[in-house]
Amino acid sequence: MKTKIAVAKGDGIGPEIMDAVIRIFEAADVQLEYEFVEMGKSYFDAGHSTGMTAKAKETIENLGILFKGPMETPKGKGVKSINVTARKVWNTYANQRDFRTLNGVETVFSKAGIQINLTIVRENIEDTYGGIEHMMTNDVAVGRRLITRPGSAQVIRYAFEMARRKGYKKVACGHKANIMKLTDGLFLETFNEIAKEYPDLQAYDIIVDDLCMKLVSHPEMFQVIVLPNLQGDIVSDLCAGLVGGLGFAPSANIGDNISIFEAVHGTAPDIAGRNIANPTALLLSGISMLRYLGFTANAASIENALLYTLEKGVHTGDFGDRSTKSANTTEFAEEVIANLGKHPSVGGAFSQPNFECKTNTDHKPEKNKMTVTQPDIKEEILGIDVFVEYAGQPGELAEICKTKLNDKLKLVMISNRGTQVWPTGSVYTELIDQYRIRFEQANEGGLTQRDVLGLATELSDVVKIASTEMLMKFGDKLGYSLAQGQ
Numbered sequence: 001m002k003t004k005i006a007v008a009k010g011d012g013i014g015p016e017i018m019d020a021v022i023r024i025f026e027a028a029d030v031q032l033e034y035e036f037v038e039m040g041k042s043y044f045d046a047g048h049s050t051g052m053t054a055k056a057k058e059t060i061e062n063l064g065i066l067f068k069g070p071m072e073t074p075k076g077k078g079v080k081s082i083n084v085t086a087r088k089v090w091n092t093y094a095n096q097r098d099f100r101t102l103n104g105v106e107t108v109f110s111k112a113g114i115q116i117n118l119t120i121v122r123e124n125i126e127d128t129y130g131g132i133e134h135m136m137t138n139d140v141a142v143g144r145r146l147i148t149r150p151g152s153a154q155v156i157r158y159a160f161e162m163a164r165r166k167g168y169k170k171v172a173c174g175h176k177a178n179i180m181k182l183t184d185g186l187f188l189e190t191f192n193e194i195a196k197e198y199p200d201l202q203a204y205d206i207i208v209d210d211l212c213m214k215l216v217s218h219p220e221m222f223q224v225i226v227l228p229n230l231q232g233d234i235v236s237d238l239c240a241g242l243v244g245g246l247g248f249a250p251s252a253n254i255g256d257n258i259s260i261f262e263a264v265h266g267t268a269p270d271i272a273g274r275n276i277a278n279p280t281a282l283l284l285s286g287i288s289m290l291r292y293l294g295f296t297a298n299a300a301s302i303e304n305a306l307l308y309t310l311e312k313g314v315h316t317g318d319f320g321d322r323s324t325k326s327a328n329t330t331e332f333a334e335e336v337i338a339n340l341g342k343h344p345s346v347g348g349a350f351s352q353p354n355f356e357c358k359t360n361t362d363h364k365p366e367k368n369k370m371t372v373t374q375p376d377i378k379e380e381i382l383g384i385d386v387f388v389e390y391a392g393q394p395g396e397l398a399e400i401c402k403t404k405l406n407d408k409l410k411l412v413m414i415s416n417r418g419t420q421v422w423p424t425g426s427v428y429t430e431l432i433d434q435y436r437i438r439f440e441q442a443n444e445g446g447l448t449q450r451d452v453l454g455l456a457t458e459l460s461d462v463v464k465i466a467s468t469e470m471l472m473k474f475g476d477k478l479g480y481s482l483a484q485g486q
């Protein structure tokens, strides 16, 4: 019996490269049945706000797997990327991108004889990709960056499991916890906790800027790197550059119920409709999908045919020897088909499975899953940060605040763009028209929501409130950061 998968051809070069890949799958006699779904820019334009029809959503949710071409995000306010929405709505929490040296794809590293074989696991749901953004004043935009303990644990555990499966020996956590002590700090703390469950793997952390420098100078040092969403996005494109560019970068978005396989690159509007796009990245993504679905032998045979084709110097216009004629998309696919059954002289298909095989089709949950890691932890309210729009000097703002203080709360600090400007500060600190005013409890004993929000309400009579944030303590840990200079 054939395995059914949902396929969305996508926009731009999407249909050309998807047709090429499916032709290769069919030639290799992969026992797949394709359900083509309506998803992409034209469905946005036709009024489907999520970029897909209800039928497409149902099909993908029933089959649990989507093989997709790139999709264009219509420009303009209020329209979210269909790619990001799909990953978030279906909780494909781990974005796995495998990068390795491909014989025939010349790079500075291949010329130097340096072999790259590394996997980036990017958190795929949280971070700035929540897209929770507001204008606080006409001059100040703010984005909320959510990093959660369950979300971090899910992707980090995935990275360790995948490392074991692939026979890697070490897992790195890329982060910026030296600056973002609570958000990246939580990601790193979770990494260190989970690492204890995998004593057979070497776990270490690396600050993301240092990571980038080392990746471009010594990429062979790395095996698996797990990162928060935005940093993972940037670092994985950097890694695509290390192995020859976007044309060679596959991507898998893995969730517990639904997974999406796609290329890293976009719709390439500059070359769309000309049958010259490179189908390799989508083919590599498809090969990963075959392994995920349990078609291990097919995956190996197609991967070997592709590696053989590349090794022989067959290339599309975006890479390879410019003095030899480029193959177009169709010709490239035909070459791979003709080379089925052949093996490259160097390297070869992955011997270890890069994905856990998921053949279980019973993936429909009955209700939304909710995870709270420590439901009994003691919580205390210690104060409130009130963000206000104000274009005067810090000392003047402090005097205004003092008129509204009560015996439960004291004024502790005022900052501007995160730098303390009251009670002490520097006259050289330039200001914008938005301050954060920190109030903490005047006496031990804790505060209620009514205490702190009551003060904010009182303040709203004398200054414009932009937003508020509770100052919390969870267990014995403070739940807020100090201002620069505090």
Ligand code: NAI
Pocket: 013, 069, 070, 071, 072, 073, 074, 083, 246, 247, 262, 263, 264, 265, 266, 267, 268, 269, 270, 271, 276, 277, 278, 279, 281, 318
């Ligand atoms: P892009 O990846 O489409 O193109 C960047 C450059 O790489 C272009 O010069 C293009 O010709 C080239 N390129 C990309 N894929 C290629 C291939 N397979 N063969 C040969 N050359 C290739 O990025 P861009 O231009 O920033 O985005 C275009 C559209 O794609 C946008 O609407 C964007 O939102 C969307 N996009 C969709 C993604 C997805 O569906 N996962 C991912 C990235 C972008």
